[in-house]
Amino acid sequence: MARWRYLLQEAFIGLRRNLMMTFAVILSVTVSLTLLGASLLLSDQVDLATDDWVGRVEVSIFLCDGRVCPAITPEQQDELREELEAQEVVAEVFYESKQEAYERFTELFADQPSLVESIDPDILPASFRVRLENPNLFNVIADQFGAFPGVEEIVDQREVLNQFLRFTNVVRNAALVVAAIQLIAAGVLIANTIRVAAFARREQTSIMRLVGASNWYIRLPFVLEGVIAGLVGALVSWGLLYATVPRVAGNLAQDIELMPFIGVAQVLAIGPWLLIAGTGIAAVASVLALRRFLDV
């Protein structure tokens, strides 16, 4: 008990003695962990949206309307439908007429009237929209029906999704890289702060060494000093994310009904990771800083 009181007391003395440094350390840990947390949450968001979409992703089989290939006959169309429905991998088949395609288009781009006006209602092809039991089996459909008479093109909508995912991955990775760099910078700052603290108390530590204090007893106050600063930084960044992310996601959810959004639960879930990262980097930086400085 008395030991821990001593160790914590020494750590807080160190933190107070150099308030500016402590503030700088907490700030830099906060910035880096907020970025880290944001990228983790972005990744959560993407997973959430992907899960939701994958279930809805369809294969579009566009039908010939005579522009690039001979228009599909009603018999061919019925046959195609029957063949599709007979497939084991197919869960559902919908037919979308030219008119319906146009309506969906106008709906999708309702806020861009000039784009809608430039499109002739007749130009969008009719299609069979096929939902698969397993979206990964797109090739089965593509191979089998690509050459079917009256089929113009088969498009895997997953491709569209993949493009979106590639984009969000780039954003997320960029955030991760920046977060990692910031975290390293925070680590260097912590190491430097601890070195300064150890230097300021070198008299005390030299006495401790000569009266036979164990190594960890000499070092722990300094390590604790770093870890406490790291912990505070982590808590602040968690608080920042908690205060902003659910609100932003909520606002987006009102505007974009296309996909589900992350909420408080996800922000709470990343908390432990932020704490581990914050205290971990601080502990490692402190121990490294002390490695040569306080050797027996």
Add this chain to the structure above:
Amino acid sequence: MIRLQNVTKTYKRGGDDEVVALKDVSLEVNKGEFVFVVGPSGSGKSTFMKLLTREQLPDDGNIWVAGKNLASLRAWKVPVLRREIGYVFQDFKLLPNKSVYENVAFALEVIGKGRREIDKRVPEVLELVGLTEKSRAQPHELSGGQQQRVSVARAFVNNPRILLCDEPTGNLDPSTSIGIMKLLDRINRTGATVVMATHDQHIVDSMRRRVIELENGIVVRDQTRGVYGYGN
């Protein structure tokens, strides 16, 4: 209690330039002895003291302190060795923000002793050094001699078997020094082995104890009941 066997220690000073601090030194100090280590600056006194506390390791030879072979002593066991050794510095090295009592208690706290033992042992040792009245004073309120008494109390509070004193009277005037020597003598009589590195001719001459004289890293004299030097 202390045994050096063919101990050599050299310091590298950039490039191939080497300084020999101790050269093939062998000596033995028995339990309960009082030994002066004398010699001019750079004769190897400091190195000798640093080897005993294992702040440094010899390049060659063996050292035993309190039954431990320092060459083979694991780094994590060094603190155990140092708990057997009290160390008194020339410049006292008291912590300025702690009272006399806290400075002495500090040596016990940091080796994990409990409150009860500390509260029992610290007043005892403060009485031994004659500073019971000053236990709540801050170091800057004390004279040099009193500060050195605190330093001795801190070194001795854990009942070490060996007391190493590095020029303990170096910063004190002669009359104050005599007081410190009486104190060290009293501690020696309790059974502790005392090794004292010093320049102080008067003290060495008046105490008539064993004198080991170093010069350029070699023991040039080892005399029971000696004096500081022949012609000086």
